[in-house]
Amino acid sequence: MSTEGASSYGDLPAVATDSPVGARNSMDRLYAPPALSERLIRAFLMFCAALSIGTTLGIIGVLFEETRAFFAQVPFSSFFGDTQWTPLFAEKHFGIWPLVGGTMLTTLIAMAVALPFGLTAAIYLSEFASATVRKWLKPALEILAGVPTVVYGYFALTMVTPLLQTLLPDLAAFNVLSAGLMMGIMILPVIASLSEDAIFAVPSSLREGALALGATKLSTVFRVVLPSAFSGIGAATILGVSRAIGETMIVAIAAGQQARLSLDPREGMQTMTAYIVQVSMGDTPTGTIEFHTIFAVGMMLFCMTMVLNLIAQHLRGRVLKGSL
Amino acid sequence: MVEPRMKVQGLKAWFGSSIALRDIDLDIADKQVTAIIGPSGCGKSTFVRCLNRMHEVTPNARAEGKVLLDGKDIYDPAVNPVALRRYVGMVFQKPNPFPTMSIRENVLAGLTLLGTRAKDESGLVERSLRQAALWEEVRGGLDRPGVSLSGGQQQRLCIARALAMEPEVLLMDEPCSALDPIATAKVEELILELRRRYTIVIVTHNMQQAQRVADTTAFFYMGSLVEHAATTKIFGNPTERRTADYVSGRFG
Numbered sequence: 150m151s152t153e154g155a156s157s158y159g160d161l162p163a164v165a166t167d168s169p170v171g172a173r174n175s176m177d178r179l180y181a182p183p184a185l186s187e188r189l190i191r192a193f194l195m196f197c198a199a200l201s202i203g204t205t206l207g208i209i210g211v212l213f214e215e216t217r218a219f220f221a222q223v224p225f226s227s228f229f230g231d232t233q234w235t236p237l238f239a240e241k242h243f244g245i246w247p248l249v250g251g252t253m254l255t256t257l258i259a260m261a262v263a264l265p266f267g268l269t270a271a272i273y274l275s276e277f278a279s280a281t282v283r284k285w286l287k288p289a290l291e292i293l294a295g296v297p298t299v300v301y302g303y304f305a306l307t308m309v310t311p312l313l314q315t316l317l318p319d320l321a322a323f324n325v326l327s328a329g330l331m332m333g334i335m336i337l338p339v340i341a342s343l344s345e346d347a348i349f350a351v352p353s354s355l356r357e358g359a360l361a362l363g364a365t366k367l368s369t370v371f372r373v374v375l376p377s378a379f380s381g382i383g384a385a386t387i388l389g390v391s392r393a394i395g396e397t398m399i400v401a402i403a404a405g406q407q408a409r410l411s412l413d414p415r416e417g418m419q420t421m422t423a424y425i426v427q428v429s430m431g432d433t434p435t436g437t438i439e440f441h442t443i444f445a446v447g448m449m450l451f452c453m454t455m456v457l458n459l460i461a462q463h464l465r466g467r468v469l470k471g472s473l
Numbered sequence: 474m475v476e477p478r479m480k481v482q483g484l485k486a487w488f489g490s491s492i493a494l495r496d497i498d499l500d501i502a503d504k505q506v507t508a509i510i511g512p513s514g515c516g517k518s519t520f521v522r523c524l525n526r527m528h529e530v531t532p533n534a535r536a537e538g539k540v541l542l543d544g545k546d547i548y549d550p551a552v553n554p555v556a557l558r559r560y561v562g563m564v565f566q567k568p569n570p571f572p573t574m575s576i577r578e579n580v581l582a583g584l585t586l587l588g589t590r591a592k593d594e595s596g597l598v599e600r601s602l603r604q605a606a607l608w609e610e611v612r613g614g615l616d617r618p619g620v621s622l623s624g625g626q627q628q629r630l631c632i633a634r635a636l637a638m639e640p641e642v643l644l645m646d647e648p649c650s651a652l653d654p655i656a657t658a659k660v661e662e663l664i665l666e667l668r669r670r671y672t673i674v675i676v677t678h679n680m681q682q683a684q685r686v687a688d689t690t691a692f693f694y695m696g697s698l699v700e701h702a703a704t705t706k707i708f709g710n711p712t713e714r715r716t717a718d719y720v721s722g723r724f725g
Contacts, residue, residue, distance in 0.1 A: 280532065354569040358631070361527055362638060363559035364586035372586055376573040 212451060215444030222438055228445065234408035234419075236442045237428070243442070245449060247408040251418035255329040255400055256393040258414060262333025263389055267340030268382065274341070275348040276370050287345070294338035302402030305331035310403065323405030323417035332399050340389045347381020348374060384464035391457040395450065397422035421450045478503040478672045479524065479642060484538035486519050486528055493519045495696045497538070501642070506664060506673045508687030508704065510680060512719070515693040517676045518566075521644045524674065525561035526554040542641065559583070562640035566647040568627035570619035570634070576602075576611050579619040579630055583638040597637055604670075605633035606663045625656025632663065636671075643667065645675040649682065661686050680720060684708055692716045 220228070223243045231244025270290065274283055309327040314320045320327075351374050359369040375382070405417025406427050419427070425443045433439045477500035486494040494516045501507050501524075509517040522528040523536045526547060540547045547557050570579045580598045584591055591597045598615065602608040607629040611622070619630055628648060635643060645664070649657040664673060664686045677683050683690050684704055691701035692713075700713045711717045718724055 352569070354565060354567055355571060357527065357530065357565065358569040358571065358634075359582070359586055360530055360555075361525065361558055361563035361565075362583035362586055362634065363555055363557075364583075365555050368586045368588065373571055373573075373582075377571070379573070 209451075212444055212448050215441055216448040219438070219441035219445040222441070223445075232410050234424075236439050237431075237433075241438070245446070247410040248419060248421045248424055248446060249449070250410050250412075251325065251400075251404065251408065252394055252420040252422070254325050254412065254414060254418065255332060255404060255420055256390060258326060258329025259332035259336055259393045259396075260386070260390060262330055263336040263340050263393075264386060266333075267337045267385075267389070268344055270337070270341040271344035271348055271382075272370060272375070274345045276366070276374065287342070290338045290341055294335075294342070296335070298335060298396060298398040299402070301331045301335050302328075302399040305399055305403035317415060320415045321405070321417050323403060323407075324415055325404050325418050326414040328400050328402075328404035329414065331403065332393055332396055335396070335399065336389045336392050339392055340385050343385030343388060344378070344382045347378040347385065350381065351377045380464045380467045384461040387457050387461040387464070391454045391461065394457070395422065395454050397426060401426045421446050425450075476503060477501055478543065480539075480541040481524075482539040482541070484520075484523055484536065484540060486516070486523055486536040487534065488519075488531070489533045493696055494523070494536075497698050499691055499698055499701055501672060501674055502689065503672050504668060504670070505688040506668050506675060506686050508683035508690040509674065509676045509693060510678075510683050510690055510719075511693035511699075512724070513678075514695075516696040517693050518646050520693065521563075521646055521674055521676050524642070524644055525558050525563055527558070527563065529554070559587075559638050560641045561644060562635035562638055562642070563644045563646065564628070564631050564635055564648045567651050568624060568631050570622070570627050570630050572618070572620045574619055575616045576619050576622070576630060577615040580633050580637050582634055601633040601637040602630075604636050604667065605629045606659060606666070607633055623656070625652050625659060628652060628656070628660060629663065632660075636667075640671070642672045642674065645673065647676050647678060650678060657682070680708070692719060694719070 227243050228245055231242050232246055233242035233244050234247045235242045274287060274290075278286060305327045306323075309331055310320065310322065310324060313324075313327055317326075355373055355377060356369055359373040360366075364372070400420045401423040404420060404423060406419050406423060407417050408419040408424065409416060411418065424446055428439060428443045479501040481497055481499040481501070484494055484497040485492065497520060509520060511517050519528055524540060524547075526536075528534050528536050536548070538548065542557075542560065546552070547554075547561075571582055574582060577598050578585070580601050581591065581594060599608060599612075602611060607626060610626060611617075611630075619627065622630060628651070632643075632648075649660050652660065661682060664675065667673060668688075675683075675686065687704045689701060690704045690707040692699045692707060692711075692715075694715055700707065700711055700716045702712070706712075707716060708720050711720065
């Protein structure tokens with residue numbers, strides 16, 4: 150390491166010349182540089198790490214550039230001020246709110262399903278299930294998270310919507326309600342699994358402390374364990390919201406393609422992701438204003454999920470540090 | 474000897490299929506300090522955890538036998554272990570104040586967890602903290618988080634939390650093992666003060682501590698009770714050879 154050290158050690162009197170293990174010879178290796186193979190492997194590993202960062206930066210760069218091109222033609226005021234989104238029509242409007250609204254409404258419905266059920270499942274798994282049940286149920290839950298979302302999408306369209314139509318006759322064939330419900334089921338395992346990790350990580354000394362004070366199991370869980378796992382549950386929720394906002398296939402299939410600013414979940418609405426799918430799959434020529442819209446919408450989407458992920462990361466960091 | 478507050482008769486305990494306590498008979502005197510000593514793994518902690526039925530909280534753990542508290546068997550199937558723990562309080566090895574609660578909320582936690590409230594909350598908080606010799610140090614900042622205190626203060630907060638429930642018996646499972654010598658001295662002083670009002674059972678690894686605080690001492694070895702007598706007798710002139718070897722440091 151330090152070359153000043155090397156010379157001063159060189160002046161030391163030789164002591165172990167007759168050492169049976171050849172200690173004097175092995176001391177020479179103190180100054181040997183790392184082997185070439187080691188340096189090559191290190192360089193290769195660094196290249197792999199840099200590749201993912203480079204790709205991300207490249208995507209963000211393109212997103213920025215194309216978004217800039219979009220805003221060169223459409224003013225900010227109409228993007229954020231208009232209430233209609235009709236870039237593919239003859240009379241073009243570029244108000245983002247119908248897409249944001251559709252996204253928010255599906256996300257809200259999804260969270261209304263995923264949060265209560267996911268959290269309850271997490272509490273059961275962590276606090277009440279026996280070790281055997283836990284061992285089987287948790288991987289099963291994670292398999293649910295592995296179902297391709299396109300399957301959830303046509304399930305929503307061909308099963309959930311007809312079923313709901315028997316209850317709600319006004320329900321449109323493409324509607325936010327069944328897309329949102331299905332999305333909730335898709336996100337449920339994410340919330341359950343991450344919350345379960347957070348709840349399970351609460352030190353058992355806190356549970357014992359509460360039980361030793363004469364608390365019931367239920368009161369221990371709700372007044373001591375869950376508050377202590379709050380940061381982790383918050384992070385799980387936000388990651389769930391972020392997944393819901395970014396989810397594409399379910400809404401593209403089941404929620405319809407009409408950008409509509411409404412609060413009625415029985416109607417069809419277009420989300421930001423579904424709009425991007427529609428334009429990407431159509432025959433929109435490169436360089437046109439229609440083409441540029443998807444980058445502006447993508448930028449909006451990127452900003453929303455990034456903020457949410459940063460908040461979630463911050464919360465999870467607090468959990469890891471144990472400061473709650 | 475004083476009339477016993479708790480009588481343990483033929484107590485056996487298991488973890489799964491391995492036995493942790495074999496046929497323990499022990500009387501715990503009223504308003505005295507009973508110390509439980511013995512090498513690691515001898516069943517001392519398991520023994521005190523059987524006295525408030527915390528042992529069975531561990532998965533696959535069970536206990537058998539009789540433990541009488543004021544003549545009533547706490548292992549009677551009709552006894553609700555949750556209710557029992559209000560009368561037999563416990564302080565653990567590592568201070569475990571509830572991290573989401575303030576000092577004040579920690580003291581009141583027993584009641585909050587039961588879903589009730591004290592009539593005079595501030596009075597109860599002050600009384601419990603005074604009994605735990607913590608009042609003077611925290612009176613200015615009762616709304617600070619409990620975990621912001623030092624380790625020794627946290628342990629006294631946990632003692633205050635247990636005392637706020639006005640237990641009949643206070644179990645202490647190596648309460649000083651995570652504390653420095655100064656904090657330990659404070660807790661020991663506190664134990665000597667508390668013995669005027671409470672019946673205390675303390676598990677300790679520290680033989681000097683047993684001599685400083687305990688009226689009687691019980692020596693456990695490999696899940697059995699070897700000897701229980703006045704602390705001076707256990708450390709000065711024990712009947713059993715194994716006790717003599719252990720307290721003189723020849724093993725353990």
